[in-house]
Amino acid sequence: MWDSMQEIFANLRRNKLRTALTGLSVSVGIFLLIVLLGAGNGLIHAFEHNAGNMALDVVRLWPGFMSKPYDGLGQGHTVRFDNRDLRLTSAGFPGRVLRSTGELSQSSVRVTAGSENATGELRGVFADYADMNKVVVTDGRFVSPLDLSERRKVMVVGRKTAADLFGDARRAVGRLVVADSTVFRIVGVYADRGQMGSMTAYVPFTTLQLIYNKGVNVESILMRTRGVDTEEADETFRADLRRSMGALHRFAPDDESAIWIYNSTTGAKESAKAMGVLRTALWLVGLLTLLSGVVGISNIMLITVKERTHEFGIRKALGARPWSILRSVLLESVIITALFGYVGLVLGVVATEYMNVVAGQQTVTVADLEMPVFLDPTVDLGVALRALAVLIVAGLLAGFVPARKAVRVKPIEALRAS
Amino acid sequence: MSLIHLENIEKTYHAGAPLHVLKGISLDIERGEFVAIMGASGSGKSTLLNILGILDTYDSGEYWLNGTLIKHLSENRAADYRNRMIGFIFQSFNLIPFKNALENVALPLFYQGVGRRRRNALAMEYLERLGLKEWAHHLPSELSGGQKQRVAIARAIITQPQIILADEPTGALDSQTSAEVMDLLRQLNDAGMTVVVVTHESGVAYRTHKIVHISDGVIGRIETNLDPAATPFGEGGLMK
Numbered sequence: 001m002w003d004s005m006q007e008i009f010a011n012l013r014r015n016k017l018r019t020a021l022t023g024l025s026v027s028v029g030i031f032l033l034i035v036l037l038g039a040g041n042g043l044i045h046a047f048e049h050n051a052g053n054m055a056l057d058v059v060r061l062w063p064g065f066m067s068k069p070y071d072g073l074g075q076g077h078t079v080r081f082d083n084r085d086l087r088l089t090s091a092g093f094p095g096r097v098l099r100s101t102g103e104l105s106q107s108s109v110r111v112t113a114g115s116e117n118a119t120g121e122l123r124g125v126f127a128d129y130a131d132m133n134k135v136v137v138t139d140g141r142f143v144s145p146l147d148l149s150e151r152r153k154v155m156v157v158g159r160k161t162a163a164d165l166f167g168d169a170r171r172a173v174g175r176l177v178v179a180d181s182t183v184f185r186i187v188g189v190y191a192d193r194g195q196m197g198s199m200t201a202y203v204p205f206t207t208l209q210l211i212y213n214k215g216v217n218v219e220s221i222l223m224r225t226r227g228v229d230t231e232e233a234d235e236t237f238r239a240d241l242r243r244s245m246g247a248l249h250r251f252a253p254d255d256e257s258a259i260w261i262y263n264s265t266t267g268a269k270e271s272a273k274a275m276g277v278l279r280t281a282l283w284l285v286g287l288l289t290l291l292s293g294v295v296g297i298s299n300i301m302l303i304t305v306k307e308r309t310h311e312f313g314i315r316k317a318l319g320a321r322p323w324s325i326l327r328s329v330l331l332e333s334v335i336i337t338a339l340f341g342y343v344g345l346v347l348g349v350v351a352t353e354y355m356n357v358v359a360g361q362q363t364v365t366v367a368d369l370e371m372p373v374f375l376d377p378t379v380d381l382g383v384a385l386r387a388l389a390v391l392i393v394a395g396l397l398a399g400f401v402p403a404r405k406a407v408r409v410k411p412i413e414a415l416r417a418s
Numbered sequence: 419m420s421l422i423h424l425e426n427i428e429k430t431y432h433a434g435a436p437l438h439v440l441k442g443i444s445l446d447i448e449r450g451e452f453v454a455i456m457g458a459s460g461s462g463k464s465t466l467l468n469i470l471g472i473l474d475t476y477d478s479g480e481y482w483l484n485g486t487l488i489k490h491l492s493e494n495r496a497a498d499y500r501n502r503m504i505g506f507i508f509q510s511f512n513l514i515p516f517k518n519a520l521e522n523v524a525l526p527l528f529y530q531g532v533g534r535r536r537r538n539a540l541a542m543e544y545l546e547r548l549g550l551k552e553w554a555h556h557l558p559s560e561l562s563g564g565q566k567q568r569v570a571i572a573r574a575i576i577t578q579p580q581i582i583l584a585d586e587p588t589g590a591l592d593s594q595t596s597a598e599v600m601d602l603l604r605q606l607n608d609a610g611m612t613v614v615v616v617t618h619e620s621g622v623a624y625r626t627h628k629i630v631h632i633s634d635g636v637i638g639r640i641e642t643n644l645d646p647a648a649t650p651f652g653e654g655g656l657m658k
Contacts, residue, residue, distance in 0.1 A: 311514055314513075315525070315529075316497065317500060318500070318501065319577075320497060322493045324529065410473070410475070
């Protein structure tokens with residue numbers, strides 16, 4: 001065995017340039033595969049990270065406008081939600097809607113604390129808004145049911161706002177601020193994930209309705225649901241919602257634009273599908289690149305075998321068994337692929353790590369939310385090793401065809417070859 | 419039974435127009451003989467030697483080697499016969515160019531599974547016997563024609579085969595080295611090996627003890643030449 005290895009390495013050394021070029025095509029192939037998969041993973045991770053803003057059992061409703069006249073109301077009539085919609089959605093879909101909460105907002109609110117001030121939006125929410133929208137409270141607490149029923153003037157601010165107002169986010173809890181002309185007590189601070197621009201502060205829904213004179217208006221509805229996560233159930237649920245709310249607001253049950261419905265489960269499904277397509281495409285491109293490397297090896301092995309035919313003839317005349325010749329060609333092919341494949345693999349992993357350092361933290365600001373565009377662009381070691389295994393098997397196959405050809409030649413024909 | 423027994427061997431090449439090369443060769447070569455197969459080019463003498471060496475196959479007839487019918491052998495068995503029974507000497511030496519003399523000589527032992535240390539020691543012994551000890555670590559390209567052929571002879575005999583098959587062994591050599599090579603072959607024959615030489619040169623053929631004339635695929639005359647020194651082409655006489 002050791003002897004045959006030495007023979008192979010001697011042979012590889014004799015054709016340094018050729019070995020290097022073949023190896024390069026293999027290395028580049030696996031390098032590109034790893035980098036592509038890494039980059040793809042970066043996009044996918046970032047997308048998943050951004051998509052993770054809402055719990056999966058949440059259905060959200062926004063009012064729209066009527067796209068056709070119905071029941072005496074003209075086309076373009078604007079639908080407005082109010083407390084009746086909350087009651088309707090809470091009670092009207094037993095088993096499907098577990099809870100229905102509303103949301104209201106007041107923009108351009110000036111919040112001051114001493115000489116510091118911040119301007120932005122107050123958002124009136126229910127207690128389980130935090131859970132539904134994955135708002136993470138780092139200090140204090142979020143708006144509670146008691147705050148809502150007693151219409152307390154409490155506020156939950158973002159870390160950045162808290163820091164702007166009080167210097168340190170941790171000192172904010174318990175302090176008083178003035179919003180426009182009303183005094184609020186800060187009861188909690190939430191992680192705003194590096195939110196830029198204007199502030200968003202949460203206050204009890206009922207408080208906001210009262211203070212800003214919103215009457216019974218509701219801007220949008222957030223519902224916790226159950227059993228509407230299949231496409232079919234989702235369709236039925238949408239139709240039922242349109243019919244019931246249409247009866248309340250006098251729009252046609254088939255009017256698609258009168259209310260807007262977002263089901264986070266089906267949304268997640270859509271994006272999962274898109275991510276799946278992206279992933280498949282990346283694998284396909286990567287494997288094709290790999291294939292070109294394998295074709296490269298196969299080519300080189302064909303040439304090598306052709307060149308060495310005379311030598312194989314001599315060896316056969318001296319008593320070499322077919323297997324010993326077959327084995328030497330196969331081993332040569334496998335050694336090239338494994339060795340250079342490994343080099344490509346290591347370089348690929350290094351490149352993805354480099355990408356991680358350079359581009360891994362890149363973000364884009366959409367509205368007031370900062371989102372990563374590229375997150376953790378690395379490849380699973382298992383995937384990398386599997387790619388290497390594929391490559392070695394491919395090397396074996398690439399070597400097999402020329403090797404079998406070499407073995408099948410009659411010794412006298414091999415000896416005649418020059 | 420003879421060491422080599424050929425009965426009605428026929429061979430046709432099918433490269434373009436069919437070429438009937440051997441048209442029924444029957445021949446016996448006994449153990450310990452020193453035989454020349456002589457003929458013009460195209461007479462089929464090399465084909466015959468290739469069949470004897472199991473480098474080529476034949477179409478019909480029977481070839482018995484040491485009591486075994488050589489027909490439809492598996493590749494592995496053919497390889498083993500070539501390795502243990504037969505030593506080849508070629509006109510163009512057929513040394514592996516990127517291996518030095520020692521490695522070339524040791525190669526048949528590699529295929530017998532002999533360990534590196536032992537086969538190198540044996541190879542060195544044979545090179546020394548042929549006066550090439552100083553050249554053991556030279557590549558074939560650094561050797562003269564005569565030296566190359568002596569390396570090839572060392573390689574042919576290192577497995578102590580029963581038969582040496584030489585295909586125009588002096589074809590690429592000048593007359594003096596040719597004489598040396600033929601002398602070596604005679605020494606091997608004296609030591610008990612059966613030697614078969616294919617040649618078109620009388621000077622080579624008449625240094626053997628039996629000359630088989632072959633022309634146009636059939637055996638003509640078989641001459642016995644028990645005293646090579648007595649003929650004008652024999653030992654001490656004209657080589658080329």
